[in-house]
Amino acid sequence: MTESSTARPSETAEHNERELEAGIHTDLRDRMTYGSYLGLERLLSAQHPVSEPEHHDELLFIIQHQTTELWLKLVIHELRAARDLIAADQLQPALKCIARVKHIQRTLTEQWSVLATLTPSEYAEFRDFLGSSSGFQSWQYRAVEFLLGNKNAGMLKVFDAEPEAQRQLAELLEQPSIYDEFIRHLARLGHPVPQELLDRDVSRAHTAHDGLTELFRGIYEDREQHWLIYESCEELVDLEENFQTWRFRHLRTVMRIIGGKPGTGGSSGVAFLQKALELTFFPELFAVRSEIGR
Numbered sequence: 001m002t003e004s005s006t007a008r009p010s011e012t013a014e015h016n017e018r019e020l021e022a023g024i025h026t027d028l029r030d031r032m033t034y035g036s037y038l039g040l041e042r043l044l045s046a047q048h049p050v051s052e053p054e055h056h057d058e059l060l061f062i063i064q065h066q067t068t069e070l071w072l073k074l075v076i077h078e079l080r081a082a083r084d085l086i087a088a089d090q091l092q093p094a095l096k097c098i099a100r101v102k103h104i105q106r107t108l109t110e111q112w113s114v115l116a117t118l119t120p121s122e123y124a125e126f127r128d129f130l131g132s133s134s135g136f137q138s139w140q141y142r143a144v145e146f147l148l149g150n151k152n153a154g155m156l157k158v159f160d161a162e163p164e165a166q167r168q169l170a171e172l173l174e175q176p177s178i179y180d181e182f183i184r185h186l187a188r189l190g191h192p193v194p195q196e197l198l199d200r201d202v203s204r205a206h207t208a209h210d211g212l213t214e215l216f217r218g219i220y221e222d223r224e225q226h227w228l229i230y231e232s233c234e235e236l237v238d239l240e241e242n243f244q245t246w247r248f249r250h251l252r253t254v255m256r257i258i259g260g261k262p263g264t265g266g267s268s269g270v271a272f273l274q275k276a277l278e279l280t281f282f283p284e285l286f287a288v289r290s291e292i293g294r
């Protein structure tokens with residue numbers, strides 16, 4: 001017999017029931033509570049399966065999307081803040097926001113494994129009820145792409161029936177992205193940023209500029225001198241990597257659940273999603289890798 005097993009067990013361990021302390025608030029009428037603070041009544045009554053009879057797995061499908069949208073809301077909040085901090089030459093606090101976004105992205109990528117428990121046959125049993133709705137119509141997803149610099153004015157049309165979403169996207173389309181602000185910040189520090197990049201139409205997608213790759217080569221080759229910029233470059237690379245990993249996991253999940261079927265949003269499906277893997281937010285930060293040490 002071990003010594004610890006002869007010691008007197010605590011009250012809690014003995015009855016396997018924890019006593020409520022006298023100070024614990026139990027009369028919560030007219031007081032702030034967990035549920036009221038978090039708006040739980042609304043949140044938990046926002047799941048409305050459309051399948052008839054209701055399919056067991058549709059709740060999984062809805063909650064997977066809703067949790068994604070909640071996290072996207074925070075990603076947008078943090079990326080906006082990061083962009084504005086960079087615009088105010090406050091790189092260090094901006095990195096804090098970016099670090100948080102990176103953790104959210106990892107959570108979102110990890111979350112695909114939950115949806116992967118949905119088999120093709122189970123999904124086929126309620127897919128028709130989804131009509132023409134599709135993740136392609138997620139305005140928050142588009143907002144994140146816009147904030148990172150992958151602008152595409154054509155995406156706004158999808159939101160003709162959602163004026164508030166469309167307004168927010170149109171606003172982001174016209175504003176500089178986090179990358180635009182980073183480039184402007186470099187110019188303010190005196191780095192030789194090509195003028196075309198400073199004058200560019202920010203409502204268009206950013207495209208690669210050799211002059212910027214060259215500038216980054218200088219940063220990477222003399223990192224001791226430019227540590228904060230160097231660190232920020234790597235943080236941006238992480239953001240893009242994480243975003244692409246999410247896209248890839250989406251693609252693989254779609255492949256295993258609907259195979260080669262066209263999408264409910266009207267696209268070819270997997271082939272269309274595949275093309276997004278060729279998009280890049282920060283092309284020069286990847287191009288510079290071929291130049292280092294040459």
Ligand code: HEM
Pocket residue numbers: 064065068069115123133134135136137138141250253254257258262263264265266267268269270272273276
């Ligand atoms: C059974 C699971 C899923 C399937 C079969 C699926 C399928 C598809 C397909 C085929 C598309 C292309 C557009 C279309 O024609 O519909 C698409 C786009 C999209 N889906 Fe999903 N999806 C699934 C789950 C999710 C989840 C959980 C999210 C999270 C919000 C999501 C977000 C998106 C987004 C943002 C797009 C637009 C991507 C782009 O423009 O490149 N999807 N999805």
Ligand SMILES: N[C@@H](CC(=O)c1ccccc1NC=O)C(=O)O
Pocket residue numbers: 065127130133134135136258262263264265
């Ligand atoms: N596009 C999917 C349907 C789908 O996944 C979906 C439907 C409604 C709301 C969000 C969705 N998620 C991603 O596209 C499909 O073609 O099966």
